Amino acid sequence: MEPLNAEDPVSIGPFRLIGRLGVGGMGRVFLARSAGGRTVAVKVVHAELAAQDEFRRRFAREVEALERVGGTGTAPVLGSDTTSASPWVAIGYVPGPSLRAVVGDEYGPLPPATVRALGAGLGRALDHIHRAGLVHRDLKPSNVLLTVDGPRIIDFGIARAVDTVTDGGLTSTGAVVGSPGFMSPEQVRGEKLGPASDVFCLGSVLAYAATGRSPFGTSDSGVHALMFRIAHDEPDLTDVAPALTGLIRACLAKDPAARPTAAEIAETLPVPDPWLPADVLARLGRHAARLLEAEGSTEGTAGGGAGATGTAPAPERTTGGAAPGDPTPAPAPEPSPPRPRSRRRVLTAALATAAVAAAAGAGYAFWPLGGAGGTPGGDGRGTGTGPSSASARPAGAVPAAFLGAWEGILRGTEEHPRETVRIELVQGATGTKTAVYTHVGDNRLCMGRSRLVSADEDKVVLGESDVTTSVPARRCMAAAHQTLTLRSPEVLEWSSGTAKATFRKARTGAEILPAEYLGRWRMKPLVEGPEADRYTDEVTVTQGAVGAAVLRVLSVYPRTDAEGNQLADAVNCSWTAILASTTPPYVLGPMDLEPGADRECVRDDPGGYLTLTTYKGREILQVYPMYDTEPGEYHRAD
Known part of the structure; x- marks a missing residue:
């Protein structure tokens, strides 16, 4: 304020x-x-x-x-x-932050139980709106406020007044009225909207709450491309917990008639008490304290x-226990009409199926990956306010102890990592993109820049991000809210939503790999005899910084016909992999096929890491994939 x-x-x-x-x-x-x-x-x-x-x-x-x-x-x-x-x-x-602020800036993706409670609360609110004859038409994270008692929807209906004077939903400059990432297919096509449109938007909002991103990507590749995906593509629910996928997928049905009603959603979902994580509840308490302080500081100064x-005061009204002269009547209870049940049975079945999948041991994926995107974006704007603000430290808000690179393992062990993150912090003011992150996991490498929300001597909070590198292309979405808490000069604790990991200080620079890794390495041929020369499997390791392609893989083998007979010509494949860490074993992103490679070249690569060992006095370069299997072993070819 x-x-x-x-x-x-x-x-x-x-x-x-x-x-x-x-x-x-x-x-x-x-x-x-x-x-x-x-x-x-x-x-x-x-x-x-x-x-x-x-x-x-x-x-x-x-x-x-x-x-x-x-x-x-x-x-x-x-x-x-x-x-x-x-x-x-x-x-x-409503004395509470928006869902966008909580997920995008302060906490990160919410736990599945909280998302289900959010769906129940928003379903009740939408049902109330729909029974009053309204369609919200702009349900999005910034229009959902979180309170101790449940979510609240704001800013509904007013956009209709704007549409009348803006050429049927377009502004005078041709821009779309609304929020493209959270529109329904009916909105995209300019059709008449009903309550089912709000339910579709609710599905997108719940996916955002669970992952920190829209299920149809961002508008980095253009608003029209985003709207096309909403109208025609399936949502990307890669990182949505299994307990939520049935609910969200039902809401995101392309056919409005196939979606559950808001009332059915509200009736089906349980609501825990408290419904919000402890960290978010603490944030609400601090917000209320600041509000009281702000109100107290204005007493006697308004005049x-x-x-x-110059405007006449409204007539006095006293209703339902309001103070005399207070024009704030308590809302009268409304009777609940009979509600349709058919689609509720479908929704209940979807939720039950999701619950079984969750019980089978599927983990909660917190990192916002997947979907369309991958183009650098973001304008660097921010509204972060913390103990160390840009005005307090004009030269930069990041404490010196946090500067530099930090690396951690999210899944796996130090010897055999399965998912890793690296964050490099540079100096900058609150609201600027001061952090570069590198994430390898789930068959992709994602790099991007994160905005500094707040910083003090013990903690740095990162918020909105953009993507600068995606392997495979267009598979990454921006990282969600991240918190770094300093434990010692060499160790910090990293968290994003419910996920936590220990990060350690790491190196920076343009020459990361030890000299003994560099050069050309060759694998023993798969066949022997005169045909052996037709097979080549080798790797070349070059020097570079994190983010550079330091590994090149060359694979050559005879082409075959439909019956498996070898032909005279050969298939020539080459891939590169990007360096993602500076701590042994050296983590690499998934292999990226080089331009001009043969169309038969296919490689399902999850990313990997390099180690160097010695056997009988000979050096062996081992290239491990990020799952449990034997490594590829290469001997020096130079």
């Missing part, structure tokens, strides 16, 4: 303003207090929209509808004036009351 400036009013209607919450496409948003002491968010429409009669009419109709909705899982409308020079609406303030804005 920012303080009010000289151009801001001190009150709007009966609400005394406390500070600025932000500026959106529709107008300014203020934090305010009612006469009875209730905290509210007041939105004031931009002057250019207020000048349009059609916008005003639609805005008035939407506010009337929103007044019927307020209550279950939403922020209630507490007052409005759609006829004043600057139309406004006051909505109950003037309602007359200061």
Whole structure:
């Protein structure tokens, strides 16, 4: 929250303003207090929209509808004036962070039990909205707020007023109204929207909560490409826990009629108590304390009351225990009509199947990989605030003890790693991309840059990222929220959501590999006799930094016909692999086929690592894949 400036009013209607919450496409948003002491968010429409009669009419109709909705899982409308020079609406303030902030900046992907509870809460809220005759149309992580009592949906319905004056969903510049990563196929095609559209968006939101990414990728490759994937491609649920895939896949059905209703979702899912992880609950407590401090600091400074804005106060209303003169009535309970059951049985079966899969021992994949993407992106913007802010340390916010490279093993052992991460931190201000990460696992190598959210002497928090390297191409998505906690000058603890690992200080530089690894190495031919010369299996190791292709594999063998008979010509294949660590054994990403290689060259490679051993006085280079099998062994060919 920012303080009010000289151009801001001190009150709007009966609400005394406390500070600025932000500026959106529709107008300014203020934090305010009612006469009875209730905290509210007041939105004031931009002057250019207020000048349009059609916008005003639609805005008035939407506010009337929103007044019927307020209550279950939403922020209630507490007052409005759609006829004043600057139309406004006051909505109950929800004292909690957005899902986007929690997953993208502060905590990372949420545990499966929390995601299921999130689905139940959002299902109840959407059912309440739909029974009031509304379709949200813009359900996305930034429009979902997390509270101790459950999630809340905000900013629903208002976008309809904008559509009327923006050429059917497009702005005057041709940009799409809405959030492309969280749209439904019906929205993409410009069709009439019903409640099922919100359910599809709910599926995308739950996938984001579980993985830190949209199931259809980002708009780095273009908004139209993203919208095409939503309309035609299956969602990438690679990193979604098995306990959640049935629910999310049902919501993301392309056919609206095949999706469960919001009510069916709410009825099917369990809600644990507490529903949020302890770290997130602690964050909510700190947020509430800051809010109280901010409100206390404004007591006696607002002045003037309602007359200061030149608008008449709203009539006094006293309803359901509100303080006299407080225009904040408690929402009346609504009867629940009979609900359809057919699709609920389908959803229940999907959830039961997922639960069996989870019980079989499938692990929770926390790292946000998979899907389309892989193009560098991100604008470096940030809103991180921590004990060490950019203004406090203009030269950079990262403590010296954190600078440099750190490496850790997420799965496997030091001798036989199965999944690894490397993070290299450079100096920079809060909000800038100060960290380069390298992740090898799940048959891919991903490299990218992460934004610094906050830093103090003991802890560094990294938030939004972009992808700079993806092997295979377009298989990586940006890394999620990461926390680094210093334990000693050489050791730190890394966490992302529920996953944790110990990282150790690592080397940097352009010459990582020891000299004895370098050169050309050859494997013993698979056949003997005169045909042996037709087979070549060799590797060449060159010097380089992390991120450089240091290994080249050459494989040559006779081409065969359909019956398996050898032909005169040969298949010539060559691959390269990128160095991903500086600590022995030296981790490599999956093999990447070089341009111009034979079309028959196929290699299912999960990534690997290099070791050097000696047998009977001869050096042997061992190339291990990242699963349990024997290594390829190569002898010097130079």
